[in-house]
Amino acid sequence: MRHPSVVLVHGCAALTAVAALAHTLWYGLDERGPALAFGVLVVAGELARWRGAEERESAPLGAAGALAYALLGANGGEPTRHGVAQAVTVVMAAALVGCVPHVARGRGSTADHLARRLLTVAFAAVCFQPLYNRGALAEWSGPPYVLLLVALLVLTTLCDAVLAAVLARARTGWPFGPLLRDELRALLGIGSAVCATGVVMSLAVAVVGLWALPVFSLPLLLTQLAFRRYAAVRTTYRQTIASLARATEIAGYTPAGHARRVAELSRAVGRELGLSEPELTVLEYAALMHDIGQLSLVDPVPSGATAVLPAEEQRRIALLGGAVVRQTGVDARVAVVVERQADPYREQPVSARIVRAVNAYEEKAREAGPGGPLKALEELRLGTARDYQPEVVESLARVLLNQRAVTSGVPPGDSAPAALRVKGGGGRTAV
Amino acid sequence: MGSVPAWARGYVACVVMAALACLAPLPDLRGPWGAVGLLAALYAGCEQITRCRFPGRRAPRDIGTYEGSGGCPLGWHSPLLLAGAFLLSPAAAALVAVPGALLARAERRPRGLRRVWRAARLAVAVWAASRTHRALGGEDTVVTHDFPYALAPAGAAVLVLCAVLTLLDGGILALAERVPVRNAWRGLFPRSIAPVAVHGLAGLMMAVLWHSHHGPLAALLVLLPMYVSGWVFAQYHRERAAHQATIRALVQAVDIKDGYTRGHSERVGQASMMIARELGMDDERVEVLRFAGILHDVGKLGVPTRLLRKNGPLTPEERRVIELHPEYGHEMVRGIGFLGEARAAILHHHERMDGSGYPYGLAGHQIPECARVVAVADAFDAMTSTRSYGRARPVATAVEELERCAGTHFDPVMVQAFVRALERHGWRPAVTADAPGQSGNVPPQGAPARAEAGS
Numbered sequence: 001m002r003h004p005s006v007v008l009v010h011g012c013a014a015l016t017a018v019a020a021l022a023h024t025l026w027y028g029l030d031e032r033g034p035a036l037a038f039g040v041l042v043v044a045g046e047l048a049r050w051r052g053a054e055e056r057e058s059a060p061l062g063a064a065g066a067l068a069y070a071l072l073g074a075n076g077g078e079p080t081r082h083g084v085a086q087a088v089t090v091v092m093a094a095a096l097v098g099c100v101p102h103v104a105r106g107r108g109s110t111a112d113h114l115a116r117r118l119l120t121v122a123f124a125a126v127c128f129q130p131l132y133n134r135g136a137l138a139e140w141s142g143p144p145y146v147l148l149l150v151a152l153l154v155l156t157t158l159c160d161a162v163l164a165a166v167l168a169r170a171r172t173g174w175p176f177g178p179l180l181r182d183e184l185r186a187l188l189g190i191g192s193a194v195c196a197t198g199v200v201m202s203l204a205v206a207v208v209g210l211w212a213l214p215v216f217s218l219p220l221l222l223t224q225l226a227f228r229r230y231a232a233v234r235t236t237y238r239q240t241i242a243s244l245a246r247a248t249e250i251a252g253y254t255p256a257g258h259a260r261r262v263a264e265l266s267r268a269v270g271r272e273l274g275l276s277e278p279e280l281t282v283l284e285y286a287a288l289m290h291d292i293g294q295l296s297l298v299d300p301v302p303s304g305a306t307a308v309l310p311a312e313e314q315r316r317i318a319l320l321g322g323a324v325v326r327q328t329g330v331d332a333r334v335a336v337v338v339e340r341q342a343d344p345y346r347e348q349p350v351s352a353r354i355v356r357a358v359n360a361y362e363e364k365a366r367e368a369g370p371g372g373p374l375k376a377l378e379e380l381r382l383g384t385a386r387d388y389q390p391e392v393v394e395s396l397a398r399v400l401l402n403q404r405a406v407t408s409g410v411p412p413g414d415s416a417p418a419a420l421r422v423k424g425g426g427g428r429t430a431v
Numbered sequence: 432m433g434s435v436p437a438w439a440r441g442y443v444a445c446v447v448m449a450a451l452a453c454l455a456p457l458p459d460l461r462g463p464w465g466a467v468g469l470l471a472a473l474y475a476g477c478e479q480i481t482r483c484r485f486p487g488r489r490a491p492r493d494i495g496t497y498e499g500s501g502g503c504p505l506g507w508h509s510p511l512l513l514a515g516a517f518l519l520s521p522a523a524a525a526l527v528a529v530p531g532a533l534l535a536r537a538e539r540r541p542r543g544l545r546r547v548w549r550a551a552r553l554a555v556a557v558w559a560a561s562r563t564h565r566a567l568g569g570e571d572t573v574v575t576h577d578f579p580y581a582l583a584p585a586g587a588a589v590l591v592l593c594a595v596l597t598l599l600d601g602g603i604l605a606l607a608e609r610v611p612v613r614n615a616w617r618g619l620f621p622r623s624i625a626p627v628a629v630h631g632l633a634g635l636m637m638a639v640l641w642h643s644h645h646g647p648l649a650a651l652l653v654l655l656p657m658y659v660s661g662w663v664f665a666q667y668h669r670e671r672a673a674h675q676a677t678i679r680a681l682v683q684a685v686d687i688k689d690g691y692t693r694g695h696s697e698r699v700g701q702a703s704m705m706i707a708r709e710l711g712m713d714d715e716r717v718e719v720l721r722f723a724g725i726l727h728d729v730g731k732l733g734v735p736t737r738l739l740r741k742n743g744p745l746t747p748e749e750r751r752v753i754e755l756h757p758e759y760g761h762e763m764v765r766g767i768g769f770l771g772e773a774r775a776a777i778l779h780h781h782e783r784m785d786g787s788g789y790p791y792g793l794a795g796h797q798i799p800e801c802a803r804v805v806a807v808a809d810a811f812d813a814m815t816s817t818r819s820y821g822r823a824r825p826v827a828t829a830v831e832e833l834e835r836c837a838g839t840h841f842d843p844v845m846v847q848a849f850v851r852a853l854e855r856h857g858w859r860p861a862v863t864a865d866a867p868g869q870s871g872n873v874p875p876q877g878a879p880a881r882a883e884a885g886s
Binding site for chain 2: 081141142145146147150155189190192193195196197199200204206207208209212215216218219221222224225226227229230233234235236237239241242244245246247250251252284316327328329330331332
């Protein structure tokens, strides 16, 4: 079953596409040269698309080309006559062609990507083309015209960010605010490069003709290359940290997969609580390495469960872990979280609260066997006076409920046990 | 370059004289002083932004070149210089670079000399590029937006810029950094031509837009993508350095736990690399083998220290525990994608050619090639380095021992390749952890071992 907002966005995009196509078929294609050139550019940009771990805009060249065509006023000094419908049609056709290899290889959410591309181009073209074709911008030459284009593109990308956040919210169920914040932050990075390139391409084509397209595609490709290399090194780094975290498991201090499970669950809880992307990365690294202090113990803690140790001992292990993390050269903020993971929650930063609660849950749920999750949550709720922050525990309960719903295919609320569903002291009804 | 050799000072003085000669026609210039001032101010401003926003971006490798935008010898803001070269007369274009380069902070001493050198180097190179552009009639093509004919003079100017920078940088590498003369120029030109060409295109677009009725504002938008890529490349370098520091800390913990003098793992990495090069493997595989050597014993993190450092003979039970370390190591690094076949090397580096090794008792060519390489490298460094309970043996004795065991323990092909590599290059392992001044992210030595000493 699709989320209504996904259906709405896709429906709007489909309607726009059909209307634009019908209009173009009826009236024919104006100025085939520019249409073909921009079409080729968008196809090339889409072919070079990649699935970045962090970056929102995965086909910057395609986006810049599409926006430049929507904002194209003149070609080599001659005014253009293509309207909104043609801009949308050309971009849609090119994006569809460019998507074929990605669909064939079964990668990426192509439908969302296409819908966003189409709606943003339609928006930019609707704002610009009627004004230009009616001659309303004739006296706006020089810097005011440049500023107008910049303002239009900024507006367009803001709308695109909202659209992306809506779609992500519908797909993942994460809170809207932090998603939008992450989208807007991404705008400052590659989004600004896309905007600037779109404006420059449209202006440069107006001055020198279509030769401007290949000339100015290369700098944006350089930007894309930089982002790809950055994403690759980040992936590698994350894998290395996960390996380091596995050292405690191999040395027999913690059960296999513990660090990874705590990291995944912590990330989900952090996301639910509205942490930003950089904070989530710190949280994930800290969760992966939270047990590393145990390497310095003389004898392993029985099955690695630190949550049942005396508080002083827990804190000692946490401090040792922080020291080890500092020595590995990982971000100092990670070390702080690892160090503070055993403190009472009121003295902790929020990441450390999450790691503490999730770690305790993971250990307790594992020991208790079947029905463990419920008992563990119950115990955590009893500890909210001092050890675990109530909000974090409730967020954890919601995340677990969602995961259950996803794995069992039942919408949340239908079959979930009362202890997971009911807030506060509801755990008493546990089966 | 703590003390600058007299030759290098002389060289810098010559380049400065050349730069002054380039700037000499300035007083007679009746050109667009507004454009010169704007470009120079922007260049200086961008230089300052770079300093504040991209900390640690420049590799402290040599005196003049910047390591940054994908090996570009200029900054991300170099389209400004190239736009100047395409727009202005040669002397004015050379002037654009000077204030920014003089005001930029130099990371290492002698700072004054470095600043002067950078300014002179850029001025000469930009002058040459602008001169070429004019000689080929580029000025008119920019003014009349005559595409694609504007690309030819611009391309020639980029080539000249790159060539002059290569020439000057190689000279300073040879004289001030004492890089051997035949190595000084190697790879400089091919490495920098691609990024400089991209910056050249951006510069050309700036120049054209600057001349058009849209004016300088449109030209400045060209800089934004360049800024973003410069910023991301800086992040990339930072993250990569952090990653390397983490791996280094990891293997140091292993070395100390194992009772080696520090650097054993890195030396095994270097020896593996030497063998791989000698066997004619491609660069990517050589790099993977270096990592295989560096991480070969990482599984020892999972073995109790008291077993690793035990002085007397080991009981069969203890031996079995220690012999688990290749499997532990493989289990640890299994998820690291870029290691590729290095993971097999970590699992099999204790196999022997006659099948008497562990963990699986593979024989001959059943053992992966990379594992046979690492086995030789590991045995050699174990013999030639001091451990907590044993003296180091001389290289010649170790080589004899390797040759004696070739065929039974080691692959003779690998042993021969290693012997050849030793004859050619000698054994002078440089361990980065030992080098002072590179310890930015590297933790103080010995601490991980202290943390684990009780385990």
